[in-house]
Amino acid sequence: MKAVYLDNNATTRVDPSVVETMLPFFTEQFGNASSIHAFGASVGGALKTARKQLQELLGAAHDHEIIYTSGGTESDNTAILSALEAQAGRDEIVTSKVEHPAVLALCQHLEKTGRAKVHYIGVDSFGRLDLEAYRSALSDKVAVVSIMWANNETGTIFPVEGLADLAKGVGALFHTDAVQAVGKVPVSLKDSSIDMLSLSGHKLHAPKGVGALYVKRGARFKPVFRGGHQERGRRAGTENIPGIVGLGKAAELAIQHMAEEQGRVKDLRDRLEKAILQRVPNCFVNGDLNDRLPNTCNVAFEYVEGEGILLHLNRVGIAASSGSACTSGSLEPSHVLRAMNIPFTAAHGSIRFSLSRDNSVEDVDRVVEALPGIIEKLRALSPFWAGADKEARDFKPLYA
Ligand code: PLP
Secondary structure (H helix, E strand, C coil): CCCEECECCCCCCCCHHHHHHHHHHCCCCCCCCCCCCHHHHHHHHHHHHHHHHHHHHHCCCCHHHEEEECCHHHHHHHHHHHHHHHCCCCCEEEEECCCCHHHHHHHHHHHHCCCCEEEEECECCCCCECHHHHHHHCCCCEEEEECCCECCCCCEECCHHHHHHHHHHCCCEEEEECCCCECCECCCCCCCCCCEEEEEHHHCCCCCCCEEEEECCCCCCCCCCCCCCHHHHCCCCCCCHHHHHHHHHHHHHHHHHHHHHHHHHHHHHHHHHHHHHHHCCCEEEECCCCCECCCEEEEEECCCCHHHHHHHHHHCCEECEECCCCCCCCCCCCHHHHHCCCCHHHHCCEEEEECCCCCCHHHHHHHHHHHHHHHHHHHHHCHHHHHCCHHHHCCCCCCC
């Protein structure tokens, strides 16, 4: 049985042509980019090519606005720490309650250690930012705003360009965690007020452990890693050359496949979503249906445990992910669904299906075939379902 992989927001398969592009950089072209000799020079050229490829994907004005990093987490941490250090007298951060832990855990740490005051802006039940609260959190004390481009769990897209304009109005730097957006939706930074943007290779068919931080020319910046002079002194450490070359190639492919993401991949996602809503009672879609990543579908199945659904799907060769990141022993639903005020009985049974250009109609139809029976079986065992009153059990999906 062929495995069906629908967890592309967790990580993607490295594209075979990305692997092919990387291979020589493990063997013949193993030089250090900082070396003066020919081995170094050829690798230096490859670094430059990848920077150009990323510049194009991001619609950036200059290739030197790209700093290579080890991935999304490092880029997010660097952006926020740098902004605090670079702007004496500004010690506040504005972020949202639905950011990835790569932003939230750092903000909580900075708050706990007294290094920053953090404003966590809430969202509504569709996951959309509370714009009034956002506006009132902005002041001349804010060093940096960090709001994600698209949410990893629901796919909800934030109006980052407009948010960046507002941040600029109070002289704050604006950073966006675009780890889930880059490669899936068009990005154009040249004329935007966005000062910094994080991206990660493994979300766009490049390897894990490589990413980039875009820093607009002229934006105040202080390095977090200190050591050698790599990356023009902005990120010390010998570069991950094969990873960077792979990231550049993946960026080039992402440009070529952008129309497919918005077309074929979105159609597959919609086919899946529609069929689930038609065939499974008591379920609804989490997130902003009007402004969402084209590949992401997060469905709340009421009165069942997400983990149970995932285990049953896994048994029939289907990989998806739980919207409720339950750790063993604690049955807390994810912070994203909690911030959206999704009812307890639905947040626990929320499943994220995230597609990519690797998926086919057959993949989607396998899920549609398997899922209704799994939910029915689990509900038959569910004390919540047994206890739900008739009105709740007769609930009709909102978006069928
Ligand atoms: N930000 C978002 C929105 C993500 O989805 C992820 C990964 O899941 C990260 C940051 C972290 O990226 P990395 O795994 O490259 O450190």
